[in-house]
Amino acid sequence: MNLATYSPTATRPVSSHRWWLCSLLILLLVIIAPLAGCATRGKMVFGNFNSSPPVFTFNSSKSEVFSHINRTSQHVNGWRSVSCRISARGVPVKLKAIVACESPKRFRMVVSTPVIGRQLDLGSNNERFWFWANEGPERPILTASHQNLATAQQNLPIPFNPDWLMEIMGVVPFDESGFQMTYKPEDATINLVSSTSDPQGRTVYRRIIVNAQTGLVNRHEMYGPQRELIASATMENYRAVGPQQVVMPHHIQLDWPQTEMAFKLDFPTIEINPVSAKTDTGQWDIPRISDTVVDIGRTPVIPVSLPHR
Numbered sequence: 382m383n384l385a386t387y388s389p390t391a392t393r394p395v396s397s398h399r400w401w402l403c404s405l406l407i408l409l410l411v412i413i414a415p416l417a418g419c420a421t422r423g424k425m426v427f428g429n430f431n432s433s434p435p436v437f438t439f440n441s442s443k444s445e446v447f448s449h450i451n452r453t454s455q456h457v458n459g460w461r462s463v464s465c466r467i468s469a470r471g472v473p474v475k476l477k478a479i480v481a482c483e484s485p486k487r488f489r490m491v492v493s494t495p496v497i498g499r500q501l502d503l504g505s506n507n508e509r510f511w512f513w514a515n516e517g518p519e520r521p522i523l524t525a526s527h528q529n530l531a532t533a534q535q536n537l538p539i540p541f542n543p544d545w546l547m548e549i550m551g552v553v554p555f556d557e558s559g560f561q562m563t564y565k566p567e568d569a570t571i572n573l574v575s576s577t578s579d580p581q582g583r584t585v586y587r588r589i590i591v592n593a594q595t596g597l598v599n600r601h602e603m604y605g606p607q608r609e610l611i612a613s614a615t616m617e618n619y620r621a622v623g624p625q626q627v628v629m630p631h632h633i634q635l636d637w638p639q640t641e642m643a644f645k646l647d648f649p650t651i652e653i654n655p656v657s658a659k660t661d662t663g664q665w666d667i668p669r670i671s672d673t674v675v676d677i678g679r680t681p682v683i684p685v686s687l688p689h690r
Contacts, residue, residue: 436596437571439564446571447557449596450589454554456627459483461655462648467492469644476500480648481655484552486527487665499670506665513670521673529678531581536677545587549601549614551629555589569593585611595619597628610638623653 437446461481468475478492478501485507492501503512511524525533547553560575573589586604591597601614616630629651636643667674675682 433594435569435594437564437591437593439566441564441571441593443557443560443562443573446562446573446591447555447560450591450598451554453551453627453629454484456623456625457551457629457653459487459552459655460550460629460651460653462651464649465490466647466649467644468647469642472644480646481664482550482552483665485547488550489664502668502670504665504667509667511667513668519673520671521675522667522671523675523677524667525676525678532680533678534581536682545601545603549633560589564593570599598630612637618647622651627653629653 436449459482461479463479465478465480466475467478474494476492476494478490480490482488486505487507488510489504490501491499493499497515500515501513504510505527507527509524509526511522513520513522523536544553548555559577560573563572563574564570565572569592571591571593573591575587576584577587579585584606586608588600588602588604589598590600590602592599597619598616600616603611603613605611613636615634615636616632617634618632619628619630621628631648631651633646634643635646673684675684
């Protein structure tokens with residue numbers, strides 16, 4: 382199968398609210414969330430570019446393409462949104478969240494409802510990742526070190542690649558080595574395809590679909606050893622942010638076809654390189670919101686104690 386021309390089938394509706402919560406936890410806590418685009422000037426990225434020359438053509442080189450799409454990470458070391466809205470197929474209510482991330486592995490997301498309060502707390506620092514859900518009698522914090530991701534993933538329902546997710550978030554540059562580039566004139570896109578390994582050592586394939594007219598990333602895809610679609614991230618509603626007018630997607634749809642899960646993230650506002658992220662170092666610490674902390678990166682899983690501050 383040729384990934385440059387392959388189109389995955391549509392996902393089916395989410396089967397349960399609990400499984401959606403699990404999918405949300407797993408994706409965004411291991412550096413779950415999203416932003417790869419490009420930097421340009423202007424107040425808004427408009428949809429009609431017919432009067433503008435294309436950013437890329439058949440003669441564009443791979444280095445030119447990667448230089449362009451890596452401009453976001455050149456300007457953005459971290460970002461934050463205090464007004465994120467989350468929705469999922471089959472779930473009638475929308476949730477609000479505060480999201481923050483910082484290169485290379487720092488992430489924090491707190492999801493809440495107006496009546497009940499905090500429902501999810503998930504995050505990652507340079508050593509460990511964690512997630513907590515306001516469910517069950519014990520409501521434990523589940524955590525693991527990045528080194529033990531392969532073991533931890535056996536206890537998680539969604540396959541994922543943390544490095545792939547960090548690149549999507551726009552704070553880590555893409556490495557062009559290993560990618561093959563194909564220009565598709567029929568839909569004016571550039572397909573960038575590479576192969577890598579997941580935490581279990583299996584071969585996985587990545588595809589980045591770039592709009593040749595605008596130079597913006599339309600979609601990220603991850604495929605398994607048999608070229609089955611594992612996960613995708615569709616990027617939309619690009620807008621310029623900050624004094625350097627870095628263009629970032631403000632709407633991201635995340636899909637896992639094999640698990641029938643999908644949800645959307647909407648960011649009404651995004652703050653890039655926030656000063657408070659440098660002073661409030663506690664936001665990258667495992668929260669003390671439960672008496673039960675379980676290390677899912679060890680076999681068997683064992684309770685652990687949080688270090689004293």
